[in-house]
Amino acid sequence: MRKVHLLTLTAALMWFVLFSPWTKSLINFWIGMTSFSASLALTSLVLARDKTAEIFEFKRSYIWIGIISAAILYLIFFIGDMAVRSLFDFAKVEIKNIYSTKSQASTIKIGLLLLFVIAPAEEIFWRGFVQRRYSERWGKWRGLVLAVTLYSLVHIWSFNLMLIAAAMVAGIFWSLLYLKYNSIVPGIISHAVWDLFIFVIYPIK
Numbered sequence: 001m002r003k004v005h006l007l008t009l010t011a012a013l014m015w016f017v018l019f020s021p022w023t024k025s026l027i028n029f030w031i032g033m034t035s036f037s038a039s040l041a042l043t044s045l046v047l048a049r050d051k052t053a054e055i056f057e058f059k060r061s062y063i064w065i066g067i068i069s070a071a072i073l074y075l076i077f078f079i080g081d082m083a084v085r086s087l088f089d090f091a092k093v094e095i096k097n098i099y100s101t102k103s104q105a106s107t108i109k110i111g112l113l114l115l116f117v118i119a120p121a122e123e124i125f126w127r128g129f130v131q132r133r134y135s136e137r138w139g140k141w142r143g144l145v146l147a148v149t150l151y152s153l154v155h156i157w158s159f160n161l162m163l164i165a166a167a168m169v170a171g172i173f174w175s176l177l178y179l180k181y182n183s184i185v186p187g188i189i190s191h192a193v194w195d196l197f198i199f200v201i202y203p204i205k
Contacts, residue, residue, distance in 0.1 A: 003047055004133045011040055011125070012154045019158035029101040030110060034117050041121035044129035055128045057183040065181070066189025073173050073194050077166070081204045084162065094162040099205050111200040119192035126151050126171070127178040127187050135179075144175045151175075170194070 014036040017023045045052065084091040102110060126147060135143025152168040174187045198204060 001133065001137060004130060007040060007043060007047075007125075008130060008150055011036075011150075014040070015154040016157045019155060019160075019163075021159070028104050030105040030113055034113050037118050037121035037125065041124040044125050048129055048132070051132070054182070055124075055132070055184055057181075058185050059183075062181065062183065062186045063189060065177075065186045067193055069173070069177060069186065069190040070193035070197070073170065073190065074197050076169065076173075077198065077204055080169070084165075091162055094160045095205055097160060098163050098166075099199075099203060102199070107200055111196055114195040114199060115192045119195045120188045123174065123178075123184045123187045123191050127174060128184040131175055131178060140179055144172075144179055148172050148175050 014032075017027060018029060018032050018036065048055065081095065085095075105113075130150065131143050131147035133143075134146045137143070138146070148168060148171040151171040152164055155164045155167045158164070170191075174191055177187045177190060178184055
């Protein structure tokens with residue numbers, strides 16, 4: 001478990017650089033997010049190379065499961081956006097701040113990075129490595145709770161409650177997908193399609 005803890009701590013430090021008000025101006029968000037998430041994913045794949053076939057188990061039904069689940073999650077966020085905007089005055093500003101990184105790269109570049117690198121890498125690391133290892137050690141539900149908690153907390157450096165809440169909701173959703181199918185393929189498809197819609201095609205802002 002030491003390797004899991006070490007990589008999770010590394011992720012926390014990486015997300016600190018990406019999101020903290022003291023460091024985020026030092027690096028292009030999309031370059032940083034791509035390199036950080038890819039390095040975590042590649043490292044976790046090397047450490048879990050004996051589990052690769054299990055983690056990436058593929059069925060044709062996973063394609064539709066991923067797409068439909070992405071649509072469901074987008075609907076959850078669409079409804080949630082209307083609710084939080086009506087309840088909290090600060091929500092509009094914080095949601096706008098989430099999208100401020102779009103100025104650091106072209107729309108096409110952002111879409112390609114989300115679709116083919118960032119979303120798959122996050123699922124490989126957070127669900128295929130962190131959640132799987134914690135579940136093997138402490139049981140599937142405790143593993144899920146721990147993985148979701150860590151996935152949410154690494155975003156705390158942004159001091160953006162809407163971003164932290166979004167990470168928690170999405171983390172729960174994709175963690176449940178992994179728990180049900182024992183494969184990260186549905187989650188990768190769901191995460192990639194959702195990212196593409198929420199950031200590029202039809203942003204909520």
